[in-house]
Amino acid sequence: AQKVTQAQTEISVVEKEDVTLDCVYETRDTTYYLFWYKQPPSGELVFLIRRNSFDEQNEISGRYSWNFQKSTSSFNFTITASQVVDSAVYFCALRGAGTASKLTFGTGTRLQVTL
Amino acid sequence: ETGVTQTPRHLVMGMTNKKSLKCEQHLGHNAMYWYKQSAKKPLELMFVYNFKEQTENNSVPSRFSPECPNSSHLFLHLHTLQPEDSALYLCASSGGTVFEKLFFGSGTQLSVL
Numbered sequence: 001a002q003k004v005t006q007a008q009t010e011i012s013v014v015e016k017e018d019v020t021l022d023c024v025y026e027t028r029d030t031t032y033y034l035f036w037y038k039q040p041p042s043g044e045l046v047f048l049i050r051r052n053s054f055d056e057q058n059e060i061s062g063r064y065s066w067n068f069q070k071s072t073s074s075f076n077f078t079i080t081a082s083q084v085v086d087s088a089v090y091f092c093a094l095r096g097a098g099t100a101s102k103l104t105f106g107t108g109t110r111l112q113v114t115l
Numbered sequence: 116e117t118g119v120t121q122t123p124r125h126l127v128m129g130m131t132n133k134k135s136l137k138c139e140q141h142l143g144h145n146a147m148y149w150y151k152q153s154a155k156k157p158l159e160l161m162f163v164y165n166f167k168e169q170t171e172n173n174s175v176p177s178r179f180s181p182e183c184p185n186s187s188h189l190f191l192h193l194h195t196l197q198p199e200d201s202a203l204y205l206c207a208s209s210g211g212t213v214f215e216k217l218f219f220g221s222g223t224q225l226s227v228l
Binding site for chain 1: 119155156157158160171173203205207213214216217218219220221222224
């Protein structure tokens with residue numbers, strides 16, 4: 001069975017602070033895919049990144065960076081110099097490579113960035 | 116125009132009503148999904164359609180009835196719902212392979228009185 005744990009329910013930061021959102025996963029699959037999605041107040045989830053289990057390189061995209069560590073089964077997401085527009089709920093998700101595998105989401109972390 | 120459009124955005128219904136949620140995607144995708152989002156719970160996958168055929172029903176009660184007349188449209192017919200069915204219902208689409216990202220609509224916020 002697959003499981004995604006986002007232990008942080010809510011985080012509040014002041015604009016320009018750095019913030020890290022944690023994601024820990026469990027899977028028996030040797031090949032799998034990890035995702036992060038952002039859900040702004042408008043409701044639709046927006047894809048941020050996909051990482052394959054065989055690619056442990058960290059990735060940076062502007063103010064966003066992701067730290068994938070297979071040894072600890074974690075796929076953490078860091079926002080540098082946070083902005084008010086980053087306020088949203090962020091979901092980590094996992095899917096195995098098999099066709100019968102389902103996309104499993106965590107419970108999400110609500111990030112509130114204030115001035 | 117957004118890639119995945121859901122209507123209505125908000126719906127209030129009584130337990131004896133029948134209503135339908137609509138989803139339309141303009142992305143040329145082959146797979147469409149219904150998810151339920153309740154407070155403090157992970158997103159729950161309800162149904163999956165690939166090329167108009169239902170490929171997954173995640174033990175959803177029969178008071179929820181999906182319909183996929185073509186690859187671009189997906190409906191969720193609602194009948195005799197319960198108050199605990201109140202949630203945000205999200206539609207998504209994808210190309211259909213396991214590693215592809217999902218494109219979501221803005222959802223229908225459903226309240227069952």
